[in-house]
Each structure stands twice: as C-alpha cells, then as structure tokens.
Amino acid sequence: MSDDASKPSTNSDPRTHGLDAIFNPGSIAVIGASSNKLKIGGRPLHHLISYGYEGNVYPINPQHDVVQGVPAYPSLESLPEVPDLAIVAVPGGAVLKAVRECAEHGVKAVVLFSAGFAEIGEAGRRAQAELAMIAEESGMRIVGPNCIGAARMSTGVTPTFAAAIMLPRERPIRDVPHIALVSQSGAIGGHLVALAPDRGFEFDPWITTGNESDVDTADAIAYFAEQDYVSAIAVYIEGSSNGEALRKALSLARRAGKPIIILKSGVSEVGASAVASHTASLVGSDDVYDALFLQYGATRVHSVRDLLDTSYLLATGKVPAGSRVGLLTGSGGAGILMADAAAATALDVSPLPETVQAQLKKLWPPAGVANPIDMTAQVTNDPDLFASFLEAVITGAEYDTLLIWLSYLGMIEPWAGTITEALRRVRAAHPEANIIVSSMTNADSAQAFREMNIPVFDELSDMIQTAARMVRIGEMLRAPLADELIPAAGLPVIDPSATLTEDQAKLVLTEVGIPTVPDRLVTSASAARQAAEEFGYPVVLKIVSVDLPHKSEVGGVVLSIQDGDAVEAAYGRIMTGVSAAAPEARISGIIVAPMIAGGVETILGIKNDPALGMTVAVGLGGVFVEVLQDVVLRLAPFDIATAMEMIRELRGFELLDGARGTEPADINALANALSALSHFAAANASTIESIDINPFVVLPHGRGAYALDAFISPLSAQPH
Amino acid sequence: MSDDASKPSTNSDPRTHGLDAIFNPGSIAVIGASSNKLKIGGRPLHHLISYGYEGNVYPINPQHDVVQGVPAYPSLESLPEVPDLAIVAVPGGAVLKAVRECAEHGVKAVVLFSAGFAEIGEAGRRAQAELAMIAEESGMRIVGPNCIGAARMSTGVTPTFAAAIMLPRERPIRDVPHIALVSQSGAIGGHLVALAPDRGFEFDPWITTGNESDVDTADAIAYFAEQDYVSAIAVYIEGSSNGEALRKALSLARRAGKPIIILKSGVSEVGASAVASHTASLVGSDDVYDALFLQYGATRVHSVRDLLDTSYLLATGKVPAGSRVGLLTGSGGAGILMADAAAATALDVSPLPETVQAQLKKLWPPAGVANPIDMTAQVTNDPDLFASFLEAVITGAEYDTLLIWLSYLGMIEPWAGTITEALRRVRAAHPEANIIVSSMTNADSAQAFREMNIPVFDELSDMIQTAARMVRIGEMLRAPLADELIPAAGLPVIDPSATLTEDQAKLVLTEVGIPTVPDRLVTSASAARQAAEEFGYPVVLKIVSVDLPHKSEVGGVVLSIQDGDAVEAAYGRIMTGVSAAAPEARISGIIVAPMIAGGVETILGIKNDPALGMTVAVGLGGVFVEVLQDVVLRLAPFDIATAMEMIRELRGFELLDGARGTEPADINALANALSALSHFAAANASTIESIDINPFVVLPHGRGAYALDAFISPLSAQPH
Incomplete structure (x- = not known):
C-alpha cells in the first residue's frame, strides 16, 4: 500500500x-x-x-x-x-x-x-x-x-x-x-x-x-x-x-x-x-x-x-529555509499577540519592503502594513482583500513562513467558505509557499485546509511556537555535521583506587592539555622561601594531603604572601595549624605557587552520570555558579567548536567577552581546556567519578588560562 | 430572565x-x-x-x-x-x-x-x-x-x-x-x-x-x-x-x-x-x-x-482552599508528566496518607499509590476500580484539588460511558469535591461532564497550569486587604525646574526617611582635611556640580583616602582634573564622606512611567543588576510589607538573607527606605522624572543601610 x-x-x-x-x-x-x-x-x-x-x-x-x-x-x-x-x-x-x-x-x-x-x-x-x-x-x-x-x-x-x-x-x-x-x-x-x-x-x-x-x-x-x-x-x-x-x-x-x-x-x-x-x-x-x-x-x-x-x-508543513516570518491578521490585537509570541522565540519579524507596503496601502488604506500586517475587519467584508494581500506578501516579500490568524472565521459561514476559497486561489499560484493558519474550523474548512496542505492551529501561540521550532529544526538540518568524534587515544587513565593529591591531579591535567599554575611541592620552610623567590611574589602556600580535600577548613591555605620571611612564617603556621586540626592526616608537604592576578574565575568539572556517562560542565565563578547555577553541560568527548558554543551559552558570558568595559578574556584558552578535559573524561569513563577545577582563571585575550586548584575523585572512592 | x-x-x-x-x-x-x-x-x-x-x-x-x-x-x-x-x-x-x-x-x-x-x-x-x-x-x-x-x-x-x-x-x-x-x-x-x-x-x-x-x-x-x-x-x-x-x-x-x-x-x-x-x-x-x-x-x-x-x-470549577493536589491516572507516564507540570507551579504534590495507600494497594496491588496515583491500565478493564480509587482518595486524603488524566477514554466507547458513570456516582456522594479531568470527549461525555460540574481539558499541561492559577487566585482572595494606602502627607515636593546636586539630593532623601551616609561639602583642601579628621579614615572625596552628573568620568571621585595629607592631595587633584576635563562646569565644591566598609550593594530607583506613573525599583548591585537585570518593581506608594515582598522576589535575595554563610543584611532598613522612597515618589508624581540611589549599601542586621550616592532628575529636565 x-x-x-x-x-x-x-x-x-x-x-x-x-x-x-x-x-x-x-x-x-x-x-x-x-x-x-x-x-x-x-x-x-x-x-x-x-x-x-x-x-x-x-x-x-x-x-x-x-x-x-x-x-x-x-x-x-x-x-x-x-x-x-x-x-x-x-x-x-x-x-x-x-x-x-x-x-x-x-x-x-x-x-x-x-x-x-x-x-x-x-x-x-x-x-x-x-x-x-x-x-x-x-x-x-x-x-x-x-x-x-x-x-x-x-x-x-x-x-x-x-x-x-x-x-x-x-x-x-x-x-x-x-x-x-x-x-x-x-x-x-x-x-x-x-x-x-x-x-x-x-x-x-x-x-x-x-x-x-x-x-x-x-x-x-x-x-x-x-x-x-x-x-x-x-x-x-x-x-x-x-x-x-x-x-x-x-x-x-x-x-x-x-x-x-x-x-x-x-x-x-x-x-x-x-x-x-x-x-x-x-x-x-x-x-x-x-x-x-x-x-x-x-x-x-x-x-x-x-x-x-x-x-x-x-x-503536513514545510521545514522553512530561515527565520523570517510574515504575520497576517484582520485584527490589530492579534497582530500584537503574534509579535509578542514571535519575540519570545528566534523568529525574525522584519517589516515588509516599502514597495509592498505601498501596494497594500493602495489596496486598503486603513491597513497596518509593516509586520504584523493588519487587514482590519475589512477582511470579513471583502473576501478579495484577503487574497490580494496574500498574493502581494508572497510575491513581494521574502518571508520563510507566513503565519495567518483568522480567529473563528474558518468556523462560521459565509466567512469559512470565502476564506478557504481565497486561500485555494493563492495556493494554486504558489504551491510551495509555506503558509500556516490559526483558525477555528468546521468540517468543510478543516477538509479544505488539509487538501491545500495548509496546517491549522486552534491557538495563536501554539502556531507561533511550533513554527519557531520548525525554524530551529531547519537550522539543525542545515548545520554542517562534525566528523564523528573519536575519543583522543593515548590519554592517561588514572588508577580508580588511588587518591590523587592536588599536585598529582594538576600534573595529570597538565599532561592532557589543561594549563595549571606552576607550583612546587616543598617540605621545609627554607625550600618554600626558595621556591617563592624563583616564582616571584606574591605567592600562595597550600597544604598537600590525601586526607584533606578541604584545605581551607583546616587552615591549610595562605594567600598573597609578599616576602620571604612571610613565606617561612606561613609555612610554620600551616604545619602547626593542620597538625592541631587534623593530627591523623598524612601530609605530603606544602605547595608553593605564584598568585595569579586578574582574570575571570570559571569552574570546570566533570561528573559521571549513572545513566548517560561522562558529563563536562563549565560555569562562571562567584554568584553566577553559587546563586544562579549558571552552568552549561555537554557529554564527553567534544571538540573545541562545541566548547566555544558552551561558553557562549553561559548567562554571564558578557563577563568573558569584554562587553562590560573590561578586557576580553582568553576564551580560546578556556575552550581548548574544556575540550581537552572532555577527552580526558571520555578516556576515564570507567575510572573517574568526578573532577573539580575551581577556580580556572581565564586571563585577558592572548594571555591564557590556568587551573589554580583541582580535585579528581576516582570512581571507587565514591559510594555508587 | x-x-x-x-x-x-x-x-x-x-x-x-x-x-x-x-x-x-x-x-x-x-x-x-x-x-x-x-x-x-x-x-x-x-x-x-x-x-x-x-x-x-x-x-x-x-x-x-x-x-x-x-x-x-x-x-x-x-x-x-x-x-x-x-x-x-x-x-x-x-x-x-x-x-x-x-x-x-x-x-x-x-x-x-x-x-x-x-x-x-x-x-x-x-x-x-x-x-x-x-x-x-x-x-x-x-x-x-x-x-x-x-x-x-x-x-x-x-x-x-x-x-x-x-x-x-x-x-x-x-x-x-x-x-x-x-x-x-x-x-x-x-x-x-x-x-x-x-x-x-x-x-x-x-x-x-x-x-x-x-x-x-x-x-x-x-x-x-x-x-x-x-x-x-x-x-x-x-x-x-x-x-x-x-x-x-x-x-x-x-x-x-x-x-x-x-x-x-x-x-x-x-x-x-x-x-x-x-x-x-x-x-x-x-x-x-x-x-x-x-x-x-x-x-x-x-x-x-x-x-x-x-x-x-x-x-465551571471551584476556587480551591489550598495548594494540595492529588494526581490520578491510569498511566505511569502521564503521572510523571503531571508531577513535572505541577512542580513548575506552586502546586503541592504531597503523598497520600499511609492508610489510604494501603487501602488502594488492597484494591489493586500493582497500582502506584503515593502521588501521582497510578491505577494502571486496569482502569480500562475494571470500571469499578476507578470509582473505588476516587472514593478512597476523596474521603481519605485532604487534597484541595483532584486532577485526573484519562487520555482518550472519554472519547471512545465503552470506556467513555463507564468512566462518566463512575464519576457520576462519586459526584453524587461528594457534590463539593473539586475535581478536574483531562480527557478527550465525545458529545455524550462532554454533556455528562457539564452536568456533573466537572471541568474538562484536552491537554494535561493546560489542566495543571490552570489549576495552579486557581490556587493563586484563592490565595489572593484570602489574603488580608491592606488599608487603601494613603500617600503620606507633608512630604517635600521638589522644584521641577531645579537641578539638585548630590548633597542637595541626599539632604532631601534624608528628610523623607532614606538614610544617607553623612558628608560635608567643603571648598578648600584644609576644610576637606578637617572634615576627614572628624569622620575618621578612610574617606571618599567627590566633586559637586550641577553640570557633572557623571563624576567619575571627569576624575571627580577619589576613594579610600587614608590620611590628611592624602586628603589635601586628592582635593587638589580633583579640582585640577575637573577644570581640565570640564572647564565650563559650575563647581559647588567637594563632598567629604566616610567610606562605608562591607555590606551588600543594592540600587533603589524611581521612574515616572508615561502611562502608569511613579514606579519604584529595587535591585542588587554588581552583576545582578548589570548582567541579569535582577530588579523588582511596584507602583508608588506602598507600605513596608510590600517593600519586604519586593526584596524577597529578588533572584539574588540569598545574598541579603545570610544563606551563603555571610551575616544576614539589615533588610528591615532596606524595606523602610524603599517604602519611604515610594511615598516621596508619589508626592512628586508631577515634579520628578527619576531618582537613582546607587549604591544603597545594606549593612549587617541591626546596623542599618545608607545611600552613598543619589541623583534626582526633575521632570522638566527630561525630554518627555
């Protein structure tokens, strides 16, 4: 059949x-x-x-x-x-x-x-x-x-x-x-x-x-x-x-x-x-x-x-070639409602060309002719007006979709008959025109719309929203397909039973292409001073222990240290404080790292979703992630173009693009790191539960981006 | 008739x-x-x-x-x-x-x-x-x-x-x-x-x-x-x-x-x-x-x-007494969709009492009996099951609204008949029960639903959203009515043709009950030093000129001044800089004010809407207002309870309520100022175009709040 x-x-x-x-x-x-x-x-x-x-x-x-x-x-x-x-x-x-x-x-x-x-x-x-x-x-x-x-x-x-x-x-x-x-x-x-x-x-x-x-x-x-x-x-x-x-x-x-x-x-x-x-x-x-x-x-x-x-x-309809819509009604009010509904989507309500506007004004001077196009109630008195307006708009304007609201005219005679008749004439002349109607119908008009291949919606807002969805579907169908992404080979796979300290985690991340701030693990105050002298001031000192994922809470972090004496003093203070707060903790030493000044704080992370697998997140630091949950997700792995897409989807994106009078941040560096992280995540789908890189500081354009801290949680360490 | x-x-x-x-x-x-x-x-x-x-x-x-x-x-x-x-x-x-x-x-x-x-x-x-x-x-x-x-x-x-x-x-x-x-x-x-x-x-x-x-x-x-x-x-x-x-x-x-x-x-x-x-x-x-x-x-x-x-x-329905809803279906999937739709509203989907759950399990062991309540497809085989479930839920649970999804059962016989018959029995026993159904109907069942006073929706999500709107309507009807707000009498009315400097604007605001940071207008470096000594350090210096609403742009502001010499130097620097940048500007002098440390920055403002009149706004400073447009509006005047409601509607409200580990801010002081501003706005509906109080710093609870800067724009100064 x-x-x-x-x-x-x-x-x-x-x-x-x-x-x-x-x-x-x-x-x-x-x-x-x-x-x-x-x-x-x-x-x-x-x-x-x-x-x-x-x-x-x-x-x-x-x-x-x-x-x-x-x-x-x-x-x-x-x-x-x-x-x-x-x-x-x-x-x-x-x-x-x-x-x-x-x-x-x-x-x-x-x-x-x-x-x-x-x-x-x-x-x-x-x-x-x-x-x-x-x-x-x-x-x-x-x-x-x-x-x-x-x-x-x-x-x-x-x-x-x-x-x-x-x-x-x-x-x-x-x-x-x-x-x-x-x-x-x-x-x-x-x-x-x-x-x-x-x-x-x-x-x-x-x-x-x-x-x-x-x-x-x-x-x-x-x-x-x-x-x-x-x-x-x-x-x-x-x-x-x-x-x-x-x-x-x-x-x-x-x-x-x-x-x-x-x-x-x-x-x-x-x-x-x-x-x-x-x-x-x-x-x-x-x-x-x-x-x-x-x-x-x-x-x-x-x-x-x-x-x-x-x-x-x-x-029953068509996938439109673009987002331009013409809105045609016999009611100023409905035109406004259509424009409102369209504005809540990605539909483009641009005005008719001036020549077509003039043409329509000639047909019926009281008409609204920009877009929405308002034929006024005259459409109920003069059936030819509707066909003439349609004809002029279809031939004179380059709208990808024509959306028409006819209230209950399609339900009640004689209007139902004259309206469908007008559409039939236009359809015969323009079999390919992408026309969608919102109208109540009776059995005859419903059948007529079907025969004309003109989809009909009861409700104005459904028509607009569905038309907008068709535009997005068209964009998706026309978008170039990336090559099927093959997870990068040769990436390190971590031992799921080990617990990595901060310095170890950063080492792994550096290896897979995620820049981290340089640091040195030291085990004496004098070695700390020496490292600080080499990096240049100010520096930061942080305790390193597999038992202390939350370093600040035990007094294990000192920021903005300005000179050598202060470094030695901070070293002693951290060691004493941590021993008092967590006497059982196994201490590997203390990390010395230069303070990074300026830049925009972001957060990168991965999470192993129980059903869908490795998910990579990027968010903006501060209130954006804490109060507003401004985070964008994708499944790993993905390429740099996708990473860039994610960054642009952040609600606070303008903090990164320099729109607020600040220098534009190095979003290329951020996108590179994000994509690299996704490949590392894919390679470790059966070994890693989650990774938190917080903060990941993005410096002004051309100056890169750095992970200042990182925590890798192996799969076996989690109650799963 | x-x-x-x-x-x-x-x-x-x-x-x-x-x-x-x-x-x-x-x-x-x-x-x-x-x-x-x-x-x-x-x-x-x-x-x-x-x-x-x-x-x-x-x-x-x-x-x-x-x-x-x-x-x-x-x-x-x-x-x-x-x-x-x-x-x-x-x-x-x-x-x-x-x-x-x-x-x-x-x-x-x-x-x-x-x-x-x-x-x-x-x-x-x-x-x-x-x-x-x-x-x-x-x-x-x-x-x-x-x-x-x-x-x-x-x-x-x-x-x-x-x-x-x-x-x-x-x-x-x-x-x-x-x-x-x-x-x-x-x-x-x-x-x-x-x-x-x-x-x-x-x-x-x-x-x-x-x-x-x-x-x-x-x-x-x-x-x-x-x-x-x-x-x-x-x-x-x-x-x-x-x-x-x-x-x-x-x-x-x-x-x-x-x-x-x-x-x-x-x-x-x-x-x-x-x-x-x-x-x-x-x-x-x-x-x-x-x-x-x-x-x-x-x-x-x-x-x-x-x-x-x-x-x-x-x-055709009832205004419910509260937000508790029971969700009843013959489909697990529809139950989930109903729960999702309800969760997007203020409806309260709380579980059935244990005793009723046990009763339902006895009626049909495979049923889902928490809430949503899933009678399973058995409802199509056993019409008594539907009536028994309904009866048990209505008598045993205290739901304010019962929402039932029946797919197309109301449209197709024999189910349409058995379903409406079951409802008729329940309706006879419970004429006051607030029941709403989502089902396709045929002519007979539509008539039956009408006779039973049971509203029917084609679409599940419409039913849920409309039911939620009825709950809000009920809340509105039950809310105590405030006395009709009478604009406060005796408030100052500003001269619409004058331009107020910052110190003058702050003086007016203080007078109407909006606390402003203390300051002093001086016209010499030594007077500036003396004022600073009295306030205590650090202080801020700002140029005062009717011609310079944007003080920072002409180098007219110096913050965080730590001692007397620095005050005198800053005084000179501002005067020189401003003369160079804006030689024509009429200078009243320089304001000295203490720096306010800590607190949460908010923005208060009013705007005279051309159609609706005086509108008062409150927003959170920084990215909240700049990037997220996190602002709440009301028409002036309003009382302190309304001001408090506005503050709670801010998306970033948790920055004020101490939820993020910080001290709770003095939101009483903020609400007082907001309500006072609204009364001042109402009294000046024909004289003021807009007021900007930015920042308005809210200190920790009990310590008050202060306007650090204010700008009043009279109606006649605006192109209107």
Whole structure:
C-alpha cells in the first residue's frame, strides 16, 4: 500500500538487528487470541484484520478452531510455518513459558503486553531478567513487557492492543511524510496515536517500549533512523539505562537528516522519583539529558501537545529555509499577540519592503502594513482583500513562513467558505509557499485546509511556537555535521583506587592539555622561601594531603604572601595549624605557587552520570555558579567548536567577552581546556567519578588560562 | 430572565457612571438599522430579536417602515421616547453628526462600531477628540469607535455586530457564575466570546472598548466590579492611557473579591511598537504593568488560551482552599508528566496518607499509590476500580484539588460511558469535591461532564497550569486587604525646574526617611582635611556640580583616602582634573564622606512611567543588576510589607538573607527606605522624572543601610 515498506533495512548495527521482524513480518502468530475483539487477546487480531495486514495470521487458541473468522491453531508447533513475529497475549503467569517456546522455535520477535514485571518489585524484576536473558541467548527480539505494542499502520502490521486505533476515523487522505513515534509509556504512546488523526496525519510506524526488557528507546530510534520511508521521529522517554546507545541513536538520526522531537519526563523531583518507582531504573540527571539533546540536535519539548503539534507540522508543513516570518491578521490585537509570541522565540519579524507596503496601502488604506500586517475587519467584508494581500506578501516579500490568524472565521459561514476559497486561489499560484493558519474550523474548512496542505492551529501561540521550532529544526538540518568524534587515544587513565593529591591531579591535567599554575611541592620552610623567590611574589602556600580535600577548613591555605620571611612564617603556621586540626592526616608537604592576578574565575568539572556517562560542565565563578547555577553541560568527548558554543551559552558570558568595559578574556584558552578535559573524561569513563577545577582563571585575550586548584575523585572512592 | 440584572449599580464612582445604560437599558435605538442581518447595521438588530431583549427596540432607517419585522422610524426625534442606548451603525462620515444628535436628545449612551478614527492618523485623531468632547460635555457615555460593541447575553442586551454570537450553539445549561469580559480589541473579544460556548460557559456581560474615546478598560473593569452578579473579570488590554484609573479599577475589583484575569499584549519590542501604531497612545513599559497586576492581585496570563481556560475554570470549577493536589491516572507516564507540570507551579504534590495507600494497594496491588496515583491500565478493564480509587482518595486524603488524566477514554466507547458513570456516582456522594479531568470527549461525555460540574481539558499541561492559577487566585482572595494606602502627607515636593546636586539630593532623601551616609561639602583642601579628621579614615572625596552628573568620568571621585595629607592631595587633584576635563562646569565644591566598609550593594530607583506613573525599583548591585537585570518593581506608594515582598522576589535575595554563610543584611532598613522612597515618589508624581540611589549599601542586621550616592532628575529636565 505504501512507498517502500517492503525494503529491508540495512541492519548494519547490531542494536537494530531484528526489528524488521516487528515492523515488516511475513507472518504473525497471536498467542492467546480471543474471539472478543475488546479483550487484550482479541484486539491485536481485530486490528490485523481491519487494517488489512497481507501476511499470514495465525491465531493460537487451544479451545477454538476459528477465532474472529480466522483459522486457529492449538500451539506454536502446530503452525504450518515458524512465524516471524509472535504477539504474546496470555496471562502474566504464562508469559515466560510462551516466550521461551517462541525462542526455541526460531520466532524472530515477540511483542509482550503483560504488566507485572520490573515495575512491581523483586519477583517481577527476576522474571524480567529472565526475558532479557532469553532475548540475549536466542537473538529473538522482545518488545515489552508492560507496553501496548507497536504498529506499521500503512501495511496493517498492528501487533498492539491499543484501543486508540479502534477509533472510527478517516485515514489520512494524502501521502504525508511518515512521522515515527517511539514511546516508553504505553498510555502516552496510545494517546498520541489516538490524537494524530484529528489533525490529519498519523504516526506510522510507532512503538511503545514499556519495561524495555530487550528492545529499548534507543534501538527503536536507531531502527527508524535507518528506514528510508521515515522522515522524522517523535519520542516520549522517561529515562534510558543505556546512555551510550541513546547517544548513538540520536547521532544516527541526525546524520540521516531526520529531526527528533523529544518529550522527556522526570524533570522535577517528584516527577523523577515517580520515574524511578515506575521504571525501576537509574535514569540520570535531567540536566544531562538536556545537554545530550542539544548536542545531537534533538528538539526537546515539554508537553504532549507540543510533541503532537511539532509532529503535525513535520507531517503536513514545510521545514522553512530561515527565520523570517510574515504575520497576517484582520485584527490589530492579534497582530500584537503574534509579535509578542514571535519575540519570545528566534523568529525574525522584519517589516515588509516599502514597495509592498505601498501596494497594500493602495489596496486598503486603513491597513497596518509593516509586520504584523493588519487587514482590519475589512477582511470579513471583502473576501478579495484577503487574497490580494496574500498574493502581494508572497510575491513581494521574502518571508520563510507566513503565519495567518483568522480567529473563528474558518468556523462560521459565509466567512469559512470565502476564506478557504481565497486561500485555494493563492495556493494554486504558489504551491510551495509555506503558509500556516490559526483558525477555528468546521468540517468543510478543516477538509479544505488539509487538501491545500495548509496546517491549522486552534491557538495563536501554539502556531507561533511550533513554527519557531520548525525554524530551529531547519537550522539543525542545515548545520554542517562534525566528523564523528573519536575519543583522543593515548590519554592517561588514572588508577580508580588511588587518591590523587592536588599536585598529582594538576600534573595529570597538565599532561592532557589543561594549563595549571606552576607550583612546587616543598617540605621545609627554607625550600618554600626558595621556591617563592624563583616564582616571584606574591605567592600562595597550600597544604598537600590525601586526607584533606578541604584545605581551607583546616587552615591549610595562605594567600598573597609578599616576602620571604612571610613565606617561612606561613609555612610554620600551616604545619602547626593542620597538625592541631587534623593530627591523623598524612601530609605530603606544602605547595608553593605564584598568585595569579586578574582574570575571570570559571569552574570546570566533570561528573559521571549513572545513566548517560561522562558529563563536562563549565560555569562562571562567584554568584553566577553559587546563586544562579549558571552552568552549561555537554557529554564527553567534544571538540573545541562545541566548547566555544558552551561558553557562549553561559548567562554571564558578557563577563568573558569584554562587553562590560573590561578586557576580553582568553576564551580560546578556556575552550581548548574544556575540550581537552572532555577527552580526558571520555578516556576515564570507567575510572573517574568526578573532577573539580575551581577556580580556572581565564586571563585577558592572548594571555591564557590556568587551573589554580583541582580535585579528581576516582570512581571507587565514591559510594555508587 | 437572570438573577438580579434589573438591580441598578451604585454608580458611586464617576468613572462607572452611566454604564448601566449600556448593559441594562430600558430602550435601544439602532441608527442605520439594516434589513440584511449579515450587514453591520443588520446584525445588532438581529441579535436583539434573537436573544429576546425585552425592552423597546427602535430601528432608525428613513427608507423603511419596518426593518427585520420591527416598526422603524425615520429619525431619532421621531421616536416615541428618548432611548437609553443608541447603536450607531452608520458610515464613518455620518458618525459624528449622529453622535451629536444623540447627545442633544439626551440619549444616555451610544455604541460606535466604525473604524477610521485615531488609528488612521491626524484627521481621525481630530474626529475622535471631538467624540471625547461630546461625551465630556453631555455626560453621555460613548463605547468605541473601532470596536464590536458590548453585550449582556442573559437579558438579550446585544449592542454588538459580533458574528461570534450568531454561531449556532446551545446556551449554557446551568446557572454558572458570570464571568465578565473586557477587551480593548474587538477581534480578540469576539474570538473569546465565540470560543467560550464550546467549553460550556459564556462571557456575560462583555464589552470591547476599541479606541476608547470615552469608556475605557478601566471604566469597564470598575463597572463590572460593582455588579453583584459578576463573579470574575477577564481582560484583554494593550495599554492604558490612564494608569491611575486602571489602578483604581483593579483595586476596586480586588476589594470586591472578584478575580481579574488579564492578558496584556505589547510585551515585546515589536509587539509594543505594533500597539503604539495600532492604538496611537502612550502605553508605558510592560514591566510596570507586571508590577501593577502583581500589586493588585490580578492574574496575568500570556495567551488567549490561558485567558479562556482560566475563565472556564472560574465559571465551571471551584476556587480551591489550598495548594494540595492529588494526581490520578491510569498511566505511569502521564503521572510523571503531571508531577513535572505541577512542580513548575506552586502546586503541592504531597503523598497520600499511609492508610489510604494501603487501602488502594488492597484494591489493586500493582497500582502506584503515593502521588501521582497510578491505577494502571486496569482502569480500562475494571470500571469499578476507578470509582473505588476516587472514593478512597476523596474521603481519605485532604487534597484541595483532584486532577485526573484519562487520555482518550472519554472519547471512545465503552470506556467513555463507564468512566462518566463512575464519576457520576462519586459526584453524587461528594457534590463539593473539586475535581478536574483531562480527557478527550465525545458529545455524550462532554454533556455528562457539564452536568456533573466537572471541568474538562484536552491537554494535561493546560489542566495543571490552570489549576495552579486557581490556587493563586484563592490565595489572593484570602489574603488580608491592606488599608487603601494613603500617600503620606507633608512630604517635600521638589522644584521641577531645579537641578539638585548630590548633597542637595541626599539632604532631601534624608528628610523623607532614606538614610544617607553623612558628608560635608567643603571648598578648600584644609576644610576637606578637617572634615576627614572628624569622620575618621578612610574617606571618599567627590566633586559637586550641577553640570557633572557623571563624576567619575571627569576624575571627580577619589576613594579610600587614608590620611590628611592624602586628603589635601586628592582635593587638589580633583579640582585640577575637573577644570581640565570640564572647564565650563559650575563647581559647588567637594563632598567629604566616610567610606562605608562591607555590606551588600543594592540600587533603589524611581521612574515616572508615561502611562502608569511613579514606579519604584529595587535591585542588587554588581552583576545582578548589570548582567541579569535582577530588579523588582511596584507602583508608588506602598507600605513596608510590600517593600519586604519586593526584596524577597529578588533572584539574588540569598545574598541579603545570610544563606551563603555571610551575616544576614539589615533588610528591615532596606524595606523602610524603599517604602519611604515610594511615598516621596508619589508626592512628586508631577515634579520628578527619576531618582537613582546607587549604591544603597545594606549593612549587617541591626546596623542599618545608607545611600552613598543619589541623583534626582526633575521632570522638566527630561525630554518627555
């Protein structure tokens, strides 16, 4: 029925291996098939029949010869062939046995609906682990448990019990681009599948991954990214227990030029703890997901509606070439609201060319003709006015998107008819114009908008925000792709069981390309004085001990020492003070280092996220990081261009760029260090828990940057 | 037909005087009445007939004896009585004449639809000024021009040409609270009027004020605030040219316990410039509107949908007693999304009591029973489960609002039927329970929800955000009302034509209760030394000149002077430097003042907003104000409690409250100064353009706060 559904995917990546058996099977068995099409065992069979799946369907039910009019079989082994896909719709207790039989008979994939696995506690976790084991040993892929299945709507492959697709509705009337959907939650997936047809599109293919005993969100994204017929992927995710796979899947989609729209829940504390109890997995920090999505060009949204709206525009609209928008209305007030909404995004509301303004003024002198363009209420009196304005704006201005607000005119006759008629004329002359409308509609006008390929939104602000998201998607698609970043080789890997002192940590960091302030470890007052003389004054003295990560708290730091006598005195004071405060501490000596004057204090750090892995942070020191949490994250490793991007995203960036009358700081040095740190982090993903470089002082342009202090926390030292 | 529509309003305030003739007229003339009910002159008459207005209706049309079945008259003077209200639906050129005639005959109010007045340029502005003059001289109230009129739906008073109310639809089936609507824009007003019935309520009464030649937004709000039958007021506003009236109207509504929901456009630069060209009036800064709304407990929203949703909940839901919410779903994923959305608001998602948790676990062991409460997909299999969970949660937990997400279950049978049936049972047992549902609906279930008084939202995040807005509205309604603040009497009023030097400005501020650092104006080096000796070191020296507001730029400031010789040297250096840099400047001398050590730098200021008047600001110094624009505003005058509220709203507040290990600052002293400044500002609303007190140093608790510098800019000195 559709384009190239029969084309096999490349299956080059082992993660996506076998998913073709779910979306493109030659035969499907329904284990536990029921005659009642409302029951969980009856719905998948009903869907396969009513959606016209053309492969072989085998209901398995020992009680009946025929189920829903299809010849049934008593068992898997009695089938005339080994099915590619088996839908397991048996009660919870019988699931494991059925799945094991499928694996033994060589079934390629199974879809499991039952709840009662990892989400309910220890016994369920054990049963789920067994499912995972069967999948791993046999190579058979398992979707679920605790999901509502999957579907390839256009070929009738419907291994799902979703009531959503039982809704009476028209199938989409046009061959719109295929928007795939991956949802970890069955209910949210079903909800989106149910709502899309009202907007004139459908998600196809779609999958809900549930407890992810085997097939997970990352597998599904990667598989869809590889399918030529899929043009974009919508995702609902609560968390990933395999961050590396998720990262690869997002990268794959990005390289395939397929936009990803992602709704990630668990943003809040209550939400995150609900995720933890719901999915029983480590889900990582929400901030790190944000960084991941940004890094791989995935568009994050924050509500079900935004996910649906963006998918809708990807299915029925156009990806604009730029951010210039024309705002057209019959209401001054709506024009202002549109301009406000646009200003909150990256949309560019620039005025019409003077010649076009003059042209419009001639058509209707009271019109507002800059941008927003206000046709005034005259648009309800003179249907030709609307078409003439549209024509003039489309031909005379270079807007990438034309956004039109028509209130309820599309709902009430005679206006609905005259408005759609005017649009039809303009559409015929400009089939490629990127037009989006906000209007209430009636059945006729909704149909007319669909036929004209003009997306329609009820609400003005949804139209603007979704149009802005399309602009960002376009920018992402046009952005040059960096080479796939290969972690730098030959970097030192630290011993995860050792504790490094400050001087040792700085030595390692220097070695990997992060400049540190020169220093010397000394063990006598006279050696301290000698080191200070060589560095030049002022200097700083700091205690060095594996047992004292918080040096200041034990009196272990003296700053701004101005001469040799003061150095010797400080040496003695530190030693006496520390012995008194921490008599058990093992002391390696004292570091002498020159004081660095001026510069902007930043903080560099890495943290090993339990789900997503090595995360690198940059922040501005002082109130920015302490009060405002002004920190930007990315996953390691990344290149210098990405590091520069991070620095520019800091809210206090202007403190670094010299905008406030100060000298511009050496942000090249900062970016180099940040990228170097990310490579070191990647090389130590299994050995380091965290690194804090605080402060990392960035001197004026051309004078470099220096770590003044550093602390490396090995993985084994942390309660993990 | 309705409650107490015939009750006259008190009309105590001259601003609302005469508006009864618009919403409660005994007779209405339609000047320019047309037989074609689609024409602007035909629609109001059609509405009056079809909505069953019971007073006398007089179509005026010299060409016809009968218009739309109603006996017509050739002119105003041929009518059997002077109508209370006249609808003027004649072409633009004939408007002024018709309005003048109405005034001469003693008509109490007219409604004018025509565009082509102040919004189109100078000629239009002149015509509009004439309308304003007629209104002022005659006392006749004028609605418009350039509006779509007004209506009191429930008594059929419909002086409007809105097509919106021609839509075929059911009138609301219940006696829901009356939500009034005031919209400056005709189109936005009509849009809201058109959309409300789909949600099972209607705006009643409503008015669009258009160009506001006479009746403006503030008049309408004040009038509605005085009507007993109105329970809340929704407002769309672009700007007010009479800030004082708007402030009084908001205050009146607040004192009457009527929530105001307000959509103010012109937030962005493009938006604001569109407002300016659209309404041709000074509209003031958007930040100041924010402060105004906050100060008077009005709830600001930022989209048409939010205005509609909040009005909907005010009409059909309940104002909750507190912020505790129970989140109930059949989906773990939706529960997380609800928790996330709630966490972004002030809603309190606290867990169910243990006993109720145990009860629910007994009902369905796999359920999630903390909060969010996840009934799992079992809710689709067992309709009794839903009712039992609801019953247990309502009786066992003390949630102020119960929020339920049901996806598309309300749309598809048999679930829609079983779900609404379960709710009906619970509703019968708990008529007062505050229940809100998010579900898609079909016609039957939508009707069922209406009958049960259970508001329904399509989108989960709208439900949560609107519920949170209701909580804030409840808090506002319960908050104790401060006495109407009377500006302090006897405060100095400065001469608007004078320019004050720093020492003069500080003297005035000290007088009104704003502590300033002690200082002395000297005119010789030796006097400077003597002053310094008396204050004690270190001291600061600053040039004093009416011509030099920016002292540092001309070398006019020396800080941290440690002894007498240095004072004399600094005196000489400043005098020499300033003479060289600004030889023309008139020099009063040099100020000597002690250096204040420590403390937190803040900035206090006032600005005279062109539309809303005297605005007082407090900000934190340094990067907070410079980089982050961390400033909080209120309109003057205000009390110390409000000042304290402002201080707590600062993003960097923790720098003042000692949370970061520093001593808590003397925020009482800061609040006192801020409130004192606001009273001084109010007393000088017609003399001062702005005041900058920068820095205003707040010392540790109990040690006070001091203005170190101050600049007062009189109104006449500014290009205004």
